[in-house]
Amino acid sequence: MILSASGWRKVFAESGNEEDKSEKIGSLNEKLTAIIAETFTQYVIKKSKKKSPQIVLARDTRPTGETICRIMLKVFCHYGVKVQYLAAASAPEIMAYSKKFNGFCYVSASHNPVGHNGFKFGLSEGGVINAGEAKILAEDFKKRLEADNCESHAEEIMSDKKDEKSADKILREIKKCKEKSLAAYTGFIRQVITGTAREKDQDKVFDVITSYLSKNPMDIAADMNGSARSLSIDKVFIPECGLAFIPFNDEAGKIVHGIIPEPENLVTLQEKMNELQASGNKNVILGYMPDCDGDRGNVVYWDNKSLKAKIIPAQEVFALCVMAETSYGMWKANYLRDEGLLERHKKTAVCVNCPTSMRIEEIAKAFDAKVFRAEVGEANVVNLAREKRAANYKARIFGEGSNGGNITYPSSVRDPLATIFAIVKLLAIRDTIAPDGSLHPGLFHLWCTKSGQEEKYNKDFTLQDVIESLPVYTTTGVSESRAVLKVKSEDKGLLKEKFRKLFEEDFSAKKQELLEKYGIASYLAVTTNGTSEFKKPESWNNGNGGLKVLFLDVNKEPDSYIWMRPSGTEAVFRVLCDVKGDNKEKESYLLNWETELIKKADN
Numbered sequence: 001m002i003l004s005a006s007g008w009r010k011v012f013a014e015s016g017n018e019e020d021k022s023e024k025i026g027s028l029n030e031k032l033t034a035i036i037a038e039t040f041t042q043y044v045i046k047k048s049k050k051k052s053p054q055i056v057l058a059r060d061t062r063p064t065g066e067t068i069c070r071i072m073l074k075v076f077c078h079y080g081v082k083v084q085y086l087a088a089a090s091a092p093e094i095m096a097y098s099k100k101f102n103g104f105c106y107v108s109a110s111h112n113p114v115g116h117n118g119f120k121f122g123l124s125e126g127g128v129i130n131a132g133e134a135k136i137l138a139e140d141f142k143k144r145l146e147a148d149n150c151e152s153h154a155e156e157i158m159s160d161k162k163d164e165k166s167a168d169k170i171l172r173e174i175k176k177c178k179e180k181s182l183a184a185y186t187g188f189i190r191q192v193i194t195g196t197a198r199e200k201d202q203d204k205v206f207d208v209i210t211s212y213l214s215k216n217p218m219d220i221a222a223d224m225n226g227s228a229r230s231l232s233i234d235k236v237f238i239p240e241c242g243l244a245f246i247p248f249n250d251e252a253g254k255i256v257h258g259i260i261p262e263p264e265n266l267v268t269l270q271e272k273m274n275e276l277q278a279s280g281n282k283n284v285i286l287g288y289m290p291d292c293d294g295d296r297g298n299v300v301y302w303d304n305k306s307l308k309a310k311i312i313p314a315q316e317v318f319a320l321c322v323m324a325e326t327s328y329g330m331w332k333a334n335y336l337r338d339e340g341l342l343e344r345h346k347k348t349a350v351c352v353n354c355p356t357s358m359r360i361e362e363i364a365k366a367f368d369a370k371v372f373r374a375e376v377g378e379a380n381v382v383n384l385a386r387e388k389r390a391a392n393y394k395a396r397i398f399g400e401g402s403n404g405g406n407i408t409y410p411s412s413v414r415d416p417l418a419t420i421f422a423i424v425k426l427l428a429i430r431d432t433i434a435p436d437g438s439l440h441p442g443l444f445h446l447w448c449t450k451s452g453q454e455e456k457y458n459k460d461f462t463l464q465d466v467i468e469s470l471p472v473y474t475t476t477g478v479s480e481s482r483a484v485l486k487v488k489s490e491d492k493g494l495l496k497e498k499f500r501k502l503f504e505e506d507f508s509a510k511k512q513e514l515l516e517k518y519g520i521a522s523y524l525a526v527t528t529n530g531t532s533e534f535k536k537p538e539s540w541n542n543g544n545g546g547l548k549v550l551f552l553d554v555n556k557e558p559d560s561y562i563w564m565r566p567s568g569t570e571a572v573f574r575v576l577c578d579v580k581g582d583n584k585e586k587e588s589y590l591l592n593w594e595t596e597l598i599k600k601a602d603n
Contacts, residue, residue, distance in 0.1 A: 037075035108292065295413050355402040
């Protein structure tokens with residue numbers, strides 16, 4: 001079982017087949033689940049200082065989730081924990097609702113194949129616990145597994161008849177709890193989208209959006225793929241905001257194709273949008289597909305120039321959201337003047353993971369914002385943003401560009417609604433004339449002005465025009481076969497040190513060729529662990545953290561990079577390359593070079 005800050009995961013299907021859709025988890029996994037529930041129970045009791053803390057439990061729509069949650073309920077009841085059980089619910093929903101309670105446990109393996117399952121743990125902050133706390137929890141769990149009576153103890157704490165009755169009572173309260181959680185989530189996502197907690201100001205922003213949509217109708221398609229979002233607020237909330245909504249594959253639990261929302265699985269949505277347009281629905285210009293827990297959603301859009309639905313690569317989705325939310329922050333400061341003025345003195349930060357494309361630096365620079373990088377893992381990025389807010393930065397937009405989607409403060413988790421509405425705001429908030437006759441530029445106009453691309457702005461712009469204005473980079477997709485390596489080395493830090501020696505020798509030998517052919521004059525090593533980034537580290541052995549080799553041009557400006565890190569949620573070694581400009585040949589060369597050296601180091 002992989003135990004990381006982003007979650008604990010393994011194949012729970014009894015067969016051991018990661019593609020098995022059976023509900024059965026087997027006796028051993030049942031006992032394992034009981035010990036996990038006990039570990040989290042004791043953790044929450046200690047952190048809350050309450051004998052009977054209140055927690056929220058929910059799951060995604062994987063077949064094994066119901067069995068796992070049933071066991072957890074019995075163990076929670078055994079220790080007197082008060083439980084609100086939501087059954088199948090999206091990750092953003094449980095995290096928004098859990099702010100009222102002492103903690104939450106979410107049973108999910110996110111984007112992993114259907115036979116996997118796992119656990120995300122949090123307290124009352126609305127996000128998963130940080131890396132330090134996650135380590136404490138994992139160590140306690142491992143100690144419990146080492147006890148001589150571990151299996152018999154597990155059977156005891158999940159087999160009490162009294163606890164069975166208590167669990168049954170909780171199951172009867174699902175509908176009532178679900179209504180409360182959906183209401184809490186609706187109120188919370190309004191704050192996330194508008195960037196204000198004041199309802200009257202939220203209404204002002206939504207009035208601008210709905211006013212535009214009343215004259216320029218827009219339909220949103222969604223391939224739910226049987227995910228937990230099928231049971232979330234989308235079907236009600238999106239139409240309430242003036243958008244027509246077209247969900248499909250929306251029977252909860254009926255997972256019809258691969259879970260990860262990457263290009264190979266976004267094809268179904270792409271085809272659906274082409275069909276809708278061909279049948280006469282010319283308003284469907286945006287679509288999204290969430291993963292199984294409903295926190296990550298990548299996007300397909302209608303290209304009005306080629307007249308085809310196109311998949312937006314994950315890195316580009318995040319870049320689009322960063323541009324949208326940063327320009328929205330400027331617009332909001334003028335539109336909601338009293339609130340905006342309070343924040344103007346603060347510096348702006350964008351927090352991302354290490355393999356996020358460098359296009360983010362270009363976007364941030366246009367808005368005089370600073371980019372900070374953390375190790376891969378949503379918890380690392382969320383905690384880095386918290387650190388920057390504590391240091392008097394505005395850190396509204398953050399996330400893992402390598403995976404797409406975005407996290408928008410005050411949320412602590414990715415949310416496809418935040419992603420879709422970032423794009424909707426870009427299209428709907430346009431130039432207006434103030435009462436004094438001055439121009440109040442819309443979001444896209446602000447971006448064009450700030451990035452020195454005024455010539456690209458026109459009052460009738462489309463989403464295609466917006467996408468074409470983004471900085472151009474060529475980046476390896478995380479789900480590509482080229483991006484995933486199997487390595488034999490147990491010690492990944494030592495593997496990176498071996499890589500370093502081979503790389504330094506090779507760079508010396510190839511230096512002239514790299515300069516003449518690719519404009520690479522020098523390099524800079526960068527490592528990330530948790531929320532910390534280290535440039536020019538003495539050692540490249542940073543354990544299971546991220547390692548980046550940043551290539552510089554003759555002016556010592558970043559030109560491209562290669563990156564590597566062992567996955568925290570899968571038994572693979574991930575690699576990636578990012579190159580400025582449209583240059584697939586250069587990206588391929590650098591990634592192949594990196595891969596060859598890793599394989600040599602692994603031998």
